[in-house]
Every structure is written in structure tokens, then in C-alpha cells.
Amino acid sequence: MTKQRLRFFEKSLGQRHITGTDKYLYKAPESTYRLVIIGTGTIGQEHMYVATLLGRARVHGIYDSQTQSMDVAEQNFKGYSDQSLVRYADLESACSDPDADALMICTPNHTHFDLLKVAMLSGKPIFLEKPMATTLEDAAAIVKANETYGSFIQIGLQYRYKAQYIEAFHEVQARASIGVIKTISMSEYRPPFLDKVGQWNKFNQNSGGTLVEKCCHYFDLINLMADSMPVRVYASGGQAVNFLEFAKDGVPADIDDHAFVIIDFENGVRANFTLNMFCHDFTEEMIVAGDKGRLVTKELFNIHQQQPSQATIALEKGEWGASKQTDVTYAREIEQSGHHGATYYEHIAFVDQLDGKACESATPVQGLWSMIVASAAQYSIKTEHAVDIRAFMLDNNLAEYLGKMD
Ligand SMILES: NC(=O)c1ccc[n+]([C@@H]2O[C@H](COP(=O)([O-])OP(=O)(O)OC[C@H]3O[C@@H](n4cnc5c(N)ncnc54)[C@H](O)[C@@H]3O)[C@@H](O)[C@H]2O)c1
Structure with a gap:
């Protein structure tokens, strides 16, 4: 059974004396999976925050074609997490890092199809933001490619x-x-x-x-x-x-x-x-x-x-x-x-899928x-x-x- 979590008390100043092994209801779950966020703009940063809030997966690395987006995302990340982040120099290294368990594609719509092709070479589970593509032809090609993909692709319709x-x-x-x-x-x-x-x-x-x-x-x-x-x-x-x-x-x-x-x-x-x-x-x-x-x-x-x-x-x-x-x-x-909490439950579904459980994503x-x-x-x-x-x-x-x- 999933343990209850009391974040209000976990974060309150008056509860800081509860430490170490005394933490039970105030304890974050161990993060089992390491995520790479590709595209660290508006929604990429939302995913970084939500993944950290949920705690079942941690943000391992980030890649964005614009340095400014990575700088801002890293700076904001430091505001709520003390974990380190890998910054990749290019898409290929972001997708092929053996230390990463799953990829989240959060770039603009017209880039999804080409980025997904590179991401799929990794064989890793992939989260792809909505809309999956800009044309029906590309969307159908993604559905086809998914049929023989060894892992899964979840679409960001949260x-x-x-x-x-x-x-x-x-x-x-x-x-x-x-x-x-x-x-x-x-x-x-x-x-x-x-x-x-x-x-x-x-x-x-x-x-x-x-x-x-x-x-x-x-x-x-x-x-x-x-x-x-x-x-x-x-x-x-x-x-x-x-x-x-x-x-x-x-x-x-x-x-x-x-x-x-x-x-x-x-x-x-x-x-x-x-x-x-x-x-x-x-x-x-x-x-x-x-x-x-x-x-x-x-x-x-x-x-x-x-x-x-x-x-x-x-x-x-x-x-x-x-x-x-x-x-x-x-x-x-x-x-x-x-997105009013929907993204949090979308992350639960994603991590459940990583765990091999059925979900409604x-x-x-x-x-x-x-x-x-x-x-x-x-x-x-x-x-x-x-x-x-x-x-x-x-x-x-x-x-x-x-x-x-x-
Ligand atoms: N599920 C939702 O509710 C939701 C909400 C917002 C956005 N989105 C989707 O998320 C995607 C991104 O939207 P956004 O609002 O974050 O846009 P944004 O412009 O704020 O951020 C996009 C980021 O992707 C980067 N980027 C562009 N091309 C790239 C490439 N080839 N490789 C790596 N990085 C690249 C940009 O530099 C930018 O930092 C879109 O597909 C959008 O439809 C979904």
C-alpha cells in the first residue's frame, strides 16, 4: 500500500526537529528512475518541478537547443532541489546517456517528430508532449513506430x-x-x-x-x-x-x-x-x-x-x-x-508505467x-x-x- 504523505508538516518550520529515521509521514519516497528533460521551456520546467514534487523519479539531466532556457531551468531547479543536474551538449548525448531511465520530449510541436526518431534509438521509455506531431502523416508514422517499439511512448494529454x-x-x-x-x-x-x-x-x-x-x-x-x-x-x-x-x-x-x-x-x-x-x-x-x-x-x-x-x-x-x-x-x-494538478497525476501514470503497471495515460x-x-x-x-x-x-x-x- 502507498504510504500517506503529510507535506504540510514535512515542510513546516516547527517540524524541523524531526530528522533521520524519525521521518516516516514526512519522508519523500526514494526516487527509482532518472529522467532526462529535452526542451526546458514552460512545460519542460513544469515537468522538472512536478517530478521533484512527486519524488518517485528524479530529474537527472536536461537538454535544450537554447542555452538561456537551460540556464533558467537549472537556476529555478536549484530553488527547490539540491540534486545535481547533467547538462547535455546535444540531443544524441541526452538520449543515449546510460545513466538515464526515461526521456521527456518537451520541445515545440514541429520538432517532436524528428526528435522522437532520435529518442527512439535509445530504446528507453518516452514521454512526448502533445500534440504528438503537427501533421496527421507524422502522427500516424509515430503510431506505426510505436507498434514495434520495445518500450512505451506516453503522450502528454494530461x-x-x-x-x-x-x-x-x-x-x-x-x-x-x-x-x-x-x-x-x-x-x-x-x-x-x-x-x-x-x-x-x-x-x-x-x-x-x-x-x-x-x-x-x-x-x-x-x-x-x-x-x-x-x-x-x-x-x-x-x-x-x-x-x-x-x-x-x-x-x-x-x-x-x-x-x-x-x-x-x-x-x-x-x-x-x-x-x-x-x-x-x-x-x-x-x-x-x-x-x-x-x-x-x-x-x-x-x-x-x-x-x-x-x-x-x-x-x-x-x-x-x-x-x-x-x-x-x-x-x-x-x-x-x-495545470491545476493534472500534470502531477500524469507523472504518477508515467512512473506507474515505468514500474510496469497498467494506467490510463x-x-x-x-x-x-x-x-x-x-x-x-x-x-x-x-x-x-x-x-x-x-x-x-x-x-x-x-x-x-x-x-x-x-
Ligand atoms: N500538456 C500541456 O498542457 C502543455 C502545456 C504547454 C506546452 N505543451 C507542449 O509542450 C511543448 C513545448 O511548449 P512550451 O510551452 O514549453 O514552449 P517554450 O517555447 O516555452 O519551450 C520550448 C523549449 O524547447 C526548446 N527547443 C526548441 N527546439 C528545440 C530542439 N530542436 N531541441 C531542443 N530544444 C528545443 C526551446 O529553446 C525552448 O526552451 C509544445 O509541444 C507544447 O504544445 C503542453
Whole structure:
């Protein structure tokens, strides 16, 4: 059984007299695995922090093509860890270090495919950030390569570990609280894409497009909740407000900042997704309705008031049974460690996989499906027509994945 951990007391000044073998509840687990982080920007540093907080694996080394990113990551790391870090001079040495047990690829989307090819030469377990690639062709090639890979590849679709969705899946699937689900309505209202190294995320060519880059998370969640194959996608969207005057080396930013997407599933479930990226704070919502009730999940993150995020879930059953409304925000230290705690539970899944245990982390096939929906939606925006997923997949040489969702 996993031992309970009381971090609050572990870190409090009044408990410093508890030392050595007296530490039991205050003791961090022994780190079994050594991780190498490739790309030490925003998310690479989040993974460094979360891995250290969890303690079951330690950050052994870092590599980034930009010295500044490695310097800052190392400096920040020293603020919460007294362990040493290996700094690699190139990708090959980062991937082939015999002292490292697993690799985490946290570089921009357009670099994933080429970096992954080098990383796979190591035969080590790999964590690959989302979206797995910028094109369906590369994503499918990753799925193929994974089929014969001696180890595993986990995709960074960690929103499935957000507290409100863990609870929603439990209500819908394990408890069947709302009966047979019929509709899913999901939305994200948020500020624009943040500044990035080289501003890679302002261009479709680097990111794969806004719906691929950001919304693959939501299409992954919707696919999991619908538990069926998408058959038709219609979308409308564009660039209304953000980065209209932004250009790099004379090339104007071309990323969409809002969209409406409708998805029909083979089992009759209908879903929609709304994106708006010119708001001041973050609001995420998923409403699932079945024939015996409605489930409403919300996540609010008010950055201007500098308030911690809050995740809630409400079950409304009318005369079908008991209704409830609950705050399901993760323990504060975990919630604040990144992406409202989801990254922490994603790390547990990664280390569980290293231990050889089964877990619910995102597979390359699920990563591909999140990209199929996103890419079909982007194609629909461009052509102004609904996209038949079967035909879309045949056109993109993806016939073998029809009906294969995980
Ligand atoms: N799972 C999530 O919720 C989540 C959140 C944020 C970002 N991401 C993903 O993580 C990736 C990185 O995003 P970010 O926000 O950290 O970007 P970032 O710009 O903050 O950091 C990227 C880092 O990668 C480095 N880099 C670029 N090319 C490289 C190469 N060829 N080799 C080594 N290093 C290289 C850059 O110098 C930079 O330090 C993207 O794929 C993004 O979609 C995922």
C-alpha cells in the first residue's frame, strides 16, 4: 500500500526537529528512475518541478537547443532541489546517456517528430508532449513506430487527469449516474497564446494550427467521454482579435483565436466545443447530458485576482435521484504545481508505467485520434463544409485506424 504523505508538516518550520529515521509521514519516497528533460521551456520546467514534487523519479539531466532556457531551468531547479543536474551538449548525448531511465520530449510541436526518431534509438521509455506531431502523416508514422517499439511512448494529454474530469468519468462510466449519455458540450474561454521561445506558437506551420495545438486536449476528453468513433465534424472559426499585427521576420501570425466545433459520434452522441482566446481569465466547462441527468464541470482560474484555480462538479438528477454540487479542487500544493494538478497525476501514470503497471495515460493512438478530430475541424473551417471522418481518414491514409480508438 502507498504510504500517506503529510507535506504540510514535512515542510513546516516547527517540524524541523524531526530528522533521520524519525521521518516516516514526512519522508519523500526514494526516487527509482532518472529522467532526462529535452526542451526546458514552460512545460519542460513544469515537468522538472512536478517530478521533484512527486519524488518517485528524479530529474537527472536536461537538454535544450537554447542555452538561456537551460540556464533558467537549472537556476529555478536549484530553488527547490539540491540534486545535481547533467547538462547535455546535444540531443544524441541526452538520449543515449546510460545513466538515464526515461526521456521527456518537451520541445515545440514541429520538432517532436524528428526528435522522437532520435529518442527512439535509445530504446528507453518516452514521454512526448502533445500534440504528438503537427501533421496527421507524422502522427500516424509515430503510431506505426510505436507498434514495434520495445518500450512505451506516453503522450502528454494530461487534461484527462484534471480533478473535475476524473470525477465526471467516474460519475458517467462507473456510477452511470446520468444514464445513457446523449450530448457533450465543452468550452474554453482564455487569454491569448503566451509568448514562447522563437514565438513558434503564432504560426500554423509550427503548431499544427490552434485546434491541433491547444484543443487536442479537449478532443481527447470528448472522445473519451463519448466512448465512440467520431463520424462527422463541422467547424467555424478564425482569427478575430489576437496577433492581428504580429509578424516575425516579415511573416504575419496566422493562428485562429476562436472556433465552434460540432462532432457527431457513431453511437449517436453529439458533442460541441467552443474556443475563445481573447478573454482575460481562464474558464473551462464540460456539460454532459444523459437520459437520467446532467453533469456540469467547471474550472475557473482568475489570473488577474491571483486566485488559485477552483474545480467543481455538479450532478443534477431531478426526480431520478440525489443531486449534488462539489468542489473537487486538488490539494493546493499539487494544484499549484502545474495545470491545476493534472500534470502531477500524469507523472504518477508515467512512473506507474515505468514500474510496469497498467494506467490510463494517453496512448499514441489516442493522441492520433485527438489530432484527427482537430485536423478535420480545421479542414472544415477552411472548406466551410462538414467533414465525413471516414472519407477524411481514407484521404489521409488512415483507414487502418477506423474504429480503432486506443
Ligand atoms: N500538456 C500541456 O498542457 C502543455 C502545456 C504547454 C506546452 N505543451 C507542449 O509542450 C511543448 C513545448 O511548449 P512550451 O510551452 O514549453 O514552449 P517554450 O517555447 O516555452 O519551450 C520550448 C523549449 O524547447 C526548446 N527547443 C526548441 N527546439 C528545440 C530542439 N530542436 N531541441 C531542443 N530544444 C528545443 C526551446 O529553446 C525552448 O526552451 C509544445 O509541444 C507544447 O504544445 C503542453
